[in-house]
Amino acid sequence: MLGVARRRLGCGGFSSSMLGQTLERIRLSNSILPRSFASAAKEITVRDALNSALDEEMSADSKVILMGEEVGEYQGAYKISKGLLDKYGPERVIDTPITEAGFTGIGVGAAYYGLRPVIEFMTFNFSLQAIDHIINSAAKSNYMSAGQISVPIVFRGPNGAAAGVGAQHSQCFASWYATCPGLKVLCPYSAEDARGLLKAAIRDPDPVVFLENELMYGESFPVSDEVLDSSFCLPIGKAKIEREGKDVTITAFSKMVGYALKAAEILSKEGISAEVINLRSIRPLDRATINSSVRKTNRLVTVEEGFPQHGVGAEICTSVVEESFEYLDAPVERIAGADVPMPYAANLERMAVPQVEDIVRAAKRTCYRSVPMAATA
Amino acid sequence: MAAFSAFRLLPPHPIPLQSTLFKPSIPFLSYSSHHLSFSSSKPSISSSTFSSRLHPIQVAPSDLLADKTDLGPVPEISREVALELYEDMVLGRSFEDMCAQMYYRGKMFGFVHLYNGQEAVSTGFIKLLKKADTVVSTYRDHVHALSKGVSARAVMAELFGKATGCCRGQGGSMHMFSAEHGLLGGFAFIGEGIPVATGAAFTAKYRREVLKESDCDLVTVAFFGDGTCNNGQFFECLNMAALWKLPIVFVVENNLWAIGMSHFRATSDPEIWKKGQPFGMPGVHVDGMDVLKVREVAKEAIERARRGEGPSLVECETYRFRGHSLADPDELRRPDEKAHYAARDPILGLKKYILEHNLATESELKTIEAKIDDVIEDAVEFADASPVPPRSQLLENVFADPKGFGIGPDGKYRCEDPGFTQGTAQV
Numbered sequence: 175m176l177g178v179a180r181r182r183l184g185c186g187g188f189s190s191s192m193l194g195q196t197l198e199r200i201r202l203s204n205s206i207l208p209r210s211f212a213s214a215a216k217e218i219t220v221r222d223a224l225n226s227a228l229d230e231e232m233s234a235d236s237k238v239i240l241m242g243e244e245v246g247e248y249q250g251a252y253k254i255s256k257g258l259l260d261k262y263g264p265e266r267v268i269d270t271p272i273t274e275a276g277f278t279g280i281g282v283g284a285a286y287y288g289l290r291p292v293i294e295f296m297t298f299n300f301s302l303q304a305i306d307h308i309i310n311s312a313a314k315s316n317y318m319s320a321g322q323i324s325v326p327i328v329f330r331g332p333n334g335a336a337a338g339v340g341a342q343h344s345q346c347f348a349s350w351y352a353t354c355p356g357l358k359v360l361c362p363y364s365a366e367d368a369r370g371l372l373k374a375a376i377r378d379p380d381p382v383v384f385l386e387n388e389l390m391y392g393e394s395f396p397v398s399d400e401v402l403d404s405s406f407c408l409p410i411g412k413a414k415i416e417r418e419g420k421d422v423t424i425t426a427f428s429k430m431v432g433y434a435l436k437a438a439e440i441l442s443k444e445g446i447s448a449e450v451i452n453l454r455s456i457r458p459l460d461r462a463t464i465n466s467s468v469r470k471t472n473r474l475v476t477v478e479e480g481f482p483q484h485g486v487g488a489e490i491c492t493s494v495v496e497e498s499f500e501y502l503d504a505p506v507e508r509i510a511g512a513d514v515p516m517p518y519a520a521n522l523e524r525m526a527v528p529q530v531e532d533i534v535r536a537a538k539r540t541c542y543r544s545v546p547m548a549a550t551a
Numbered sequence: 552m553a554a555f556s557a558f559r560l561l562p563p564h565p566i567p568l569q570s571t572l573f574k575p576s577i578p579f580l581s582y583s584s585h586h587l588s589f590s591s592s593k594p595s596i597s598s599s600t601f602s603s604r605l606h607p608i609q610v611a612p613s614d615l616l617a618d619k620t621d622l623g624p625v626p627e628i629s630r631e632v633a634l635e636l637y638e639d640m641v642l643g644r645s646f647e648d649m650c651a652q653m654y655y656r657g658k659m660f661g662f663v664h665l666y667n668g669q670e671a672v673s674t675g676f677i678k679l680l681k682k683a684d685t686v687v688s689t690y691r692d693h694v695h696a697l698s699k700g701v702s703a704r705a706v707m708a709e710l711f712g713k714a715t716g717c718c719r720g721q722g723g724s725m726h727m728f729s730a731e732h733g734l735l736g737g738f739a740f741i742g743e744g745i746p747v748a749t750g751a752a753f754t755a756k757y758r759r760e761v762l763k764e765s766d767c768d769l770v771t772v773a774f775f776g777d778g779t780c781n782n783g784q785f786f787e788c789l790n791m792a793a794l795w796k797l798p799i800v801f802v803v804e805n806n807l808w809a810i811g812m813s814h815f816r817a818t819s820d821p822e823i824w825k826k827g828q829p830f831g832m833p834g835v836h837v838d839g840m841d842v843l844k845v846r847e848v849a850k851e852a853i854e855r856a857r858r859g860e861g862p863s864l865v866e867c868e869t870y871r872f873r874g875h876s877l878a879d880p881d882e883l884r885r886p887d888e889k890a891h892y893a894a895r896d897p898i899l900g901l902k903k904y905i906l907e908h909n910l911a912t913e914s915e916l917k918t919i920e921a922k923i924d925d926v927i928e929d930a931v932e933f934a935d936a937s938p939v940p941p942r943s944q945l946l947e948n949v950f951a952d953p954k955g956f957g958i959g960p961d962g963k964y965r966c967e968d969p970g971f972t973q974g975t976a977q978v
Contacts, residue, residue: 243810243812244810244811244812247811247812247816247883248810248811248812248883251810269816269817270817271778271781271809271812271817271818272742272778272779272781272782272809272812272817273781273782273783275783276783299739299740302740303740303741303742303743303782336661337661338659338660338662338712338723339661339662339739340661340723340724340725340726340739341721341722341726342726342738342740343661343662343725343739512946513946513949514945514946514949515949517720517721517940517944517945518661518709518712518718518720518721518722518723518724518726519712519713519714519719519720519721519723519940520660520712520939521712521939521940521942522712522720522721522939522944522945525942525945526945
């Protein structure tokens with residue numbers, strides 16, 4: 175936090191023209207959006223949130239570099255780095271060959287030696303080719319060197335199930351990376367999360383795995399002026415209560431937060447008041463927020479897209495059993511992806527990932543409401 | 552270089568290189584230090600110290616190589632072979648064109664990578680293989696599957712996500728498998744198919760030498776692209792394949808672009824074929840837009856592997872006529888570059904050859920095209936009419952062992968799968 179506070183001060187007098195340009199661009203992109211919210215005039219997409227966060231942090235600190243496949247001339251495989259090559263040049267926006275192990279290791283080495291690299295994986299599935307450097311080179315160095323070598327690096331890219339791309343391109347790595355000491359693992363849901371958490375990740379002195387979701391990039395969210403300010407930054411390790419409720423707590427992260435909110439809406443029509451927690455940070459996990467919510471609602475449903483066994487839900491469940499067991503009025507319900515590699519066929523794919531109705535059904539079970547079985551395919 | 556012929560595999564001895572022409576591409580100094588020029592004769596690859604925005608990348612005809620104007624005589628082939636090759640290439644092209652249509656109609660989904668333009672490579676190699684020989688492919692795998700004999704119906708149904716697909720709808724566009732046809736998979740990540748292919752070749756050698764199956768002379772062909780040749784797994788496997796003299800052919804389909812990354816911007820020495828020699832295997836460069844030349848090189852490389860003389864590296868210089876996938880806006884490849892390669896369409900090239908050499912008449916070729924049209928129509932109808940996979944299929948095939956916990960001393964499966972691992976699926 176001290177580091178963040180210092181940086182905020184440092185940013186205070188910094189580059190108001192740059193901020194002005196960013197805001198200008200955001201306003202321009204807003205003007206063509208079909209929807210508008212009376213309460214919040216501005217809306218930005220997750221893509222623009224990530225892009226502007228990268229832009230501002232690169233502008234604020236010349237040690238921040240972006241490296242990965244197609245980040246430069248192609249403007250990013252998902253256009254997250256659009257415009258950055260033109261603005262910061264090929265020395266700081268570096269197109270690499272298809273060598274995850276190579277460029278991830280190079281990023282880690284650069285971080286050892288004082289740069290703040292942001293490593294983009296075209297999708298997080300490809301990080302498997304570089305996982306040795308994430309786990310062994312990045313996560314453990316500060317400890318092994320007794321604090322002499324810190325590794326301020328961000329590994330970012332789309333994570334989780336995409337649509338119709340089969341088993342190798344569809345999986346959630348949140349619990350994989352969250353099991354490893356020395357890493358911080360962030361999963362943004364909204365534009366606010368994306369901006370605030372990516373800025374926090376880049377400013378953080380430690381390696382951060384930043385898990386985006388391809389299907390969320392085009393989603394627009396209303397944002398406040400505070401979120402658009404270049405000093406905006408969210409704390410790592412703090413969850414957000416997206417919707418308050420009293421009957422059941424639903425934890426979710428990334429795309430599943432939206433599903434949980436939809437489920438809460440449906441549940442409210444049936445007289446069940448659900449509290450939705452957007453985890454934001456998978457490691458460190460905000461156990462305090464989760465437990466205080468469960469102590470209030472006495473019921474818990476965890477939602478994630480990843481595989482069920484040894485997943486994020488398992489960890490949350492353990493935390494609640496350890497700290498709030500006597501508060502539980504019903505068994506914890508865990509919703510996760512099916513315990514199979516992602517099938518390609520569209521009907522099977524839909525069955526393999528959580529749906530809004532799965533959340534509704536599980537929440538009702540915790541409230542001892544009768545639940546019809548899922549319709550057959 | 553003048554001694555180099557597209558039709559001969561170079562023996563693994565030092566080759567006089569022109570590598571002094573190349574400077575490593577360093578992002579800090581120059582944005583792109585290589586560019587090829589159509590018009591300049593030698594060297595065809597030169598260095599630029601300026602940004603590519605000042606000196607746009609130009610890519611020459613085929614030709615990575617300086618002296619490759621004369622590739623020698625085109626080999627003679629029989630009428631039967633010519634027609635077989637023609638049919639296979641037309642099948643590949645028509646199938647992919649239909650995939651594009653079906654994708655835009657929402658019949659298939661996700662990433663669909665089409666092979667248009669590269670048919671000479673698949674046909675040139677795979678049509679020389681036996682059914683039991685193995686092929687390992689990439690995410691651009693539909694046409695490799697077709698060439699290897701998987702039916703158009705099975706591939707199309709897989710793309711439609713139907714239970715009648717070659718993987719019952721569980722694999723999808725990037726993951727075509729067929730044990731029956733020796734198709735060991737499409738691998739979606741760069742480089743990951745190469746070790747798998749090397750393992751298949753290892754098995755063939757093991758069967759022959761350790762298990763004493765003296766008649767096992769199976770060969771593996773690994774297909775991958777130019778982008779892969781900067782990946783560590785490529786180099787690791789070249790080493791082991793040469794070290795153990797494995798029966799494998801490494802086929803680089805160099806289409807000059809890895810999505811939007813030009814080969815020349817990604818690679819310190821863009822002549823991939825030269826990377827075989829340091830590992831002690833022959834490397835050869837061939838015009839991948841000419842199926843007869845590809846086939847000639849393929850024949851020698853495959854026979855060499857079958858004879859137990861070890862691996863070869865073949866760089867086929869080719870071009871994809873469409874974007875990287877159907878989702879790629881394809882804005883970085885220049886129109887003149889695309890037009891240049893479009894004019895060298897491998898199917899039109901073979902057609903011209905067949906007609907000029909009186910191997911078949913125009914109407915006979917038309918008959919083949921009509922036949923393929925029917926095959927594709929039939930495949931689409933079949934795929935469309937096929938059922939989607941049943942709900943019960945979701946949890947099948949995770950393990951060969953249906954319970955996933957192994958077999959106990961009583962010969963029965965040890966344990967029931969606990970329900971909680973079923974996740975959301977209420978099957």
